[in-house]
Amino acid sequence: MVGRKLLGAALGALLLGTVSASADTIKIGIIGPFSGPFALQGKNFQAGVEAFMALNGKSVKGHDVEIIYRDLPAANPAQSRALAQELVVKDKVQYLGGVYFTPDAMAITPLLKQANTPLVIFNAATSAIMNTSPLVVRTSFTTAQTTTPLGKVAFDRGIKKVISVVSDYGPGVDAEVAFKKAFEAAGGQVVEAVRMPLNTNDFSPIMQRIRDSKADAVFAFLPSGPTTLGFVKAYNDTGVRQAGVKFLAPGDLTQESDLPALGDGAVGLLTSFHYAVSHDSPENKTFVEAAAKAIGSPEQLSFPSVGAYDGMHVIYKMIEATDGKQDAEKAVNAVKGLTWTSPRGPVGIDPETRHLTQNIYLREVAKDAAGKSYNKEIQTFANQKDPGLAAP
Numbered sequence: 001m002v003g004r005k006l007l008g009a010a011l012g013a014l015l016l017g018t019v020s021a022s023a024d025t026i027k028i029g030i031i032g033p034f035s036g037p038f039a040l041q042g043k044n045f046q047a048g049v050e051a052f053m054a055l056n057g058k059s060v061k062g063h064d065v066e067i068i069y070r071d072l073p074a075a076n077p078a079q080s081r082a083l084a085q086e087l088v089v090k091d092k093v094q095y096l097g098g099v100y101f102t103p104d105a106m107a108i109t110p111l112l113k114q115a116n117t118p119l120v121i122f123n124a125a126t127s128a129i130m131n132t133s134p135l136v137v138r139t140s141f142t143t144a145q146t147t148t149p150l151g152k153v154a155f156d157r158g159i160k161k162v163i164s165v166v167s168d169y170g171p172g173v174d175a176e177v178a179f180k181k182a183f184e185a186a187g188g189q190v191v192e193a194v195r196m197p198l199n200t201n202d203f204s205p206i207m208q209r210i211r212d213s214k215a216d217a218v219f220a221f222l223p224s225g226p227t228t229l230g231f232v233k234a235y236n237d238t239g240v241r242q243a244g245v246k247f248l249a250p251g252d253l254t255q256e257s258d259l260p261a262l263g264d265g266a267v268g269l270l271t272s273f274h275y276a277v278s279h280d281s282p283e284n285k286t287f288v289e290a291a292a293k294a295i296g297s298p299e300q301l302s303f304p305s306v307g308a309y310d311g312m313h314v315i316y317k318m319i320e321a322t323d324g325k326q327d328a329e330k331a332v333n334a335v336k337g338l339t340w341t342s343p344r345g346p347v348g349i350d351p352e353t354r355h356l357t358q359n360i361y362l363r364e365v366a367k368d369a370a371g372k373s374y375n376k377e378i379q380t381f382a383n384q385k386d387p388g389l390a391a392p
C-alpha cells in the first residue's frame, strides 16, 4: 500500500511536468534472474531479447527502443514490486517485461493500471496471473497447458498409478491439478500427491516416498534451474529409476542447458512442453543461431529465451499500434488476437485470456548422431489454449 502511494505521488509529479519524459526513446524494463542460482534462466531472457533486436532492428516506426534490465535473483515479491515501481517512476519505462517466478509477477500486476504500463510475461506460468490485471499479456506457457496432454499419453502407455510431486506454489499446484484431471479422465489414478516447499534441495526423502507409493510412474514439476537438475539427478541416483518407476513431467525438468550435466541419466525421460531448442523449422533455425550468438554458446540455450523473443515481438507490435505513445490499454487491445509463427511453431494471443495459444509437443530425451542429448519432439498437440483459464 505504501508502495502504491509512493508510485501515485511520483506519477502525479510526472503528469505535472516536474519530471520530463525523455524524447522519443521507448524504454522497456525487463526483470529477471540475471545473477544467482537461476542466472542462466535470466541470461536466456536476455538472449531472446537480443536475438529479436538483432533480427528486427532497434527501432519501431522511427521510435528507438532501449532495454533496461533489472536483476531479481530469486522469487521475492517485495523486491519485484520495488523494481517495477522504480522502472516506471524513475526510469520512465513504457513497457514491463520478463519475470521468471509467479510470485514476482503477482506483485507487479496491481501496479499496472495506475502506471499505464503493460506487462508482457516471458515466463511466470501460473494460469491465474492473467486474472489479476487486464494489462498483462503472456508469451510463455502455463503448467496446466504443458501438462494436460501428458495425462492421456501416460495412460495410453500403460501407466495406471502415478504419484504426483510438485513445488508447493502456483505453477506446481496448477500442474498437479491439470495432470490429475487429464490422467484420471483417461482412466488412471493419482495414488498420492506430494507438495514440496519451493526451496527443497534434499530430495532423498521424496524419492523414498515415491518408491514406497508403489506407483508405476512419478509426475513431477519444479521450476527450472538448480532445483530441477537436483530432482532429476536424485531420481537417477537413488535407485527410483532402476526400480522401474517411470518419469513424467513438463519440459521444465529436462531443459536443454541441464542435459549435459544429467548425462545418460536423462536419456529416455518423457516430457511435454511448448518448446525444444531442437524444434525443426526455418524460424527456429534463425532464432537459435541469433540467440546462441547472444548467450555465447548453443549449449546454454533453454526455453526462457523463446518466451522473451516472442515477448519482444508482442511489445514491438504494441509500440507500432500506439505509435510510441504511452497508452497501455490501446497497446494491449492491439495484440489481442495477434497470430504469428514463433520459433516454437504457430502461436496467437487468445483475445479472451491474453495468454498464448500454441502447440504442445510430447518429447523424449534422445542422443543425436554426435552423442549429444536433446529433447526429441515425437508428437504434436496442436493449437492448445490454457485449460487452466478456460471457462469451466
Ligand code: PHB
Pocket (backbone or CB within 6 Å): 100, 101, 102, 103, 123, 124, 125, 126, 171, 222, 223, 224, 252
Ligand atoms: C513460475 O514461477 O511460474 C515458474 C518458474 C519456472 C518454471 C515454470 C514456472 O520452469
